[in-house]
Amino acid sequence: MIKVVCAIIQFEDKILIAQRSETMSLPLKWEFPGGKIEEGENKEEALEREIYEELKMKVEVNEALTSFEHHYPNFSITLYPFLCEVKSTAFLKTEHKEIRWEKKENLHTYDWAAADIPILEEIGEI
Numbered sequence: 001m002i003k004v005v006c007a008i009i010q011f012e013d014k015i016l017i018a019q020r021s022e023t024m025s026l027p028l029k030w031e032f033p034g035g036k037i038e039e040g041e042n043k044e045e046a047l048e049r050e051i052y053e054e055l056k057m058k059v060e061v062n063e064a065l066t067s068f069e070h071h072y073p074n075f076s077i078t079l080y081p082f083l084c085e086v087k088s089t090a091f092l093k094t095e096h097k098e099i100r101w102e103k104k105e106n107l108h109t110y111d112w113a114a115a116d117i118p119i120l121e122e123i124g125e126i
């Protein structure tokens with residue numbers, strides 16, 4: 001089972017969402033930025049590292065939401081979502097096809113990675 005952390009980065013009424021590139025696994029699916037936890041890291045450290053690598057953003061990691069296991073046809077993950085804050089909305093796109101700030105009420109209109117659906121349901125309740 002691959003352990004993956006992801007960030008629900010909130011700024012005012014918007015959340016930062018990212019579209020995977022054609023060459024990544026789950027091509028063109030939308031996700032919350034993040035990635036695999038590496039050996040020796042805790043979840044918060046992994047998330048801070050991934051967000052800096054992918055977006056050159058410094059995030060403050062706050063509370064954990066509910067984690068879920070998801071089984072894709074050729075791999076399985078446990079996804080650990082965390083609410084995060086930033087001081088500035090600026091980011092640099094390094095790996096993704098697209099990254100944007102989107103209003104929470106519009107998140108359901110995107111083609112999400114299947115593992116993220118329970119997270120969307122949970123953040124609808126915030």
Ligand SMILES: Nc1nc2c([nH]c(=O)n2[C@@H]2O[C@H](COP(=O)(O)OP(=O)(O)OP(=O)(O)O)[C@@H](O)[C@H]2O)c(=O)[nH]1
Nearest residue numbers: 004006024025026031032033034035036077113115116
């Ligand atoms: N970062 C992130 N990954 C997600 C989310 N939902 C989801 O199913 N995943 C999957 O969890 C894994 C995260 O690993 P990663 O972000 O380091 O992906 P990667 O490009 O290194 O994967 P790859 O090397 O297998 O292509 C990917 O297989 C990705 O498809 C999500 O919301 N955020």
